[in-house]
Amino acid sequence: MREVTVNEASMSKVTLELDGHVAVVEMHAPPVNFFDREILAAIADAGERATAEGARAIVLCSEGRHFCAGARLAGVTGALDARASAAAVYEQAVRIFRLEIPVVAAVQGAAVGGGLGLACAADFRVAGPKSRFEANFSRLGFHCGFALSLTLPRIVGQTRAELMLYTGRSLSGEEAYAAGLADRFAELGEERAVAVELARELAGAAPLAVRSMRTTMRAGLLGRLEATLEHELDEQEWLWRTEDAATGITASLERRDPLFHGR
Template structure:
């Protein structure tokens, strides 16, 4: 079990990852959750592709993973606006597979992990590999593009301002440079 960004990631011995999100999953945190095989959210969870509000663009394969979860049009809207998505909307959009009460989140994730573990490991491994192979066309290219584009963003005045504003807990003032 690993803990990250207000979420808990459970990794099954066969590489199945369950994200239990109980709070903010914003920017890279949302994309780390999207990388999990299964995502469960508490009613207290919320998600955002907040990068643009910091003068940056999505990273951690967000431009690859989000459209596959919600469709291209909705992904573009979420990426372009940095809008916050509450847990029930995340369920409706397909970002998460379940929403539970905060005090039920970890038990729900553990129960799901136990249910998966009761099955034969080989078909689980093969099914995961098959699903990934059917959807993986281009993730390396997406990651390379994101890295190059993010490096450009980090070198701009808006990127510096966005990060500075975030650290200073204020709204950024972008100048388009």
């Protein structure tokens, strides 16, 4: 396996290693791997570089106990221009969705909020005994983002997606595997190894045929992606200004249950 430099500014936060036709793109913001625009841009850069270097599949993984806890709440909703900050994040998310080769997300620990969105941007997901998949937006008081209103129903079905989104409930790794949200279930600590194994299987197939079929299969998703993100952002923008959002975010930061009043 050889390490490839993506760009100097993001080297410490996202790394790229190539092992034959499999690329491993790893986030380094432990323990929970919050993302920002720069980290998502570095993931997109790494994916594009991997493709240019001849990779046929990508494993997206992270250092630490958790895959990704999404964006720091204060980092987006507390900004002077929250919409512009979120739009800059989603601009990089679009680049990740538009990577040209299959992506397998190795989800150890939690994939929460935008972290679940990032996992759902991948083609496939690997879970383990301590994995947790959670669309917690309704518990925070605002609309889901990262195109989850588009991706989650495609993966688990409309009704199950609505239940996850409306309640904010989490799925364990076992539950996610049973629901089809995870495509492989690994033993504890083996999530990345199983993701690499799946990526090698993908990379062993005819690459032109895989990319051609993937373009066909993802056409509906990519065709609706930017409009979906724009709509989600419209809804988030006004909801961030509500009392419920302030209540939900504060309760989350203080690790207690929120009490919403619909204001």
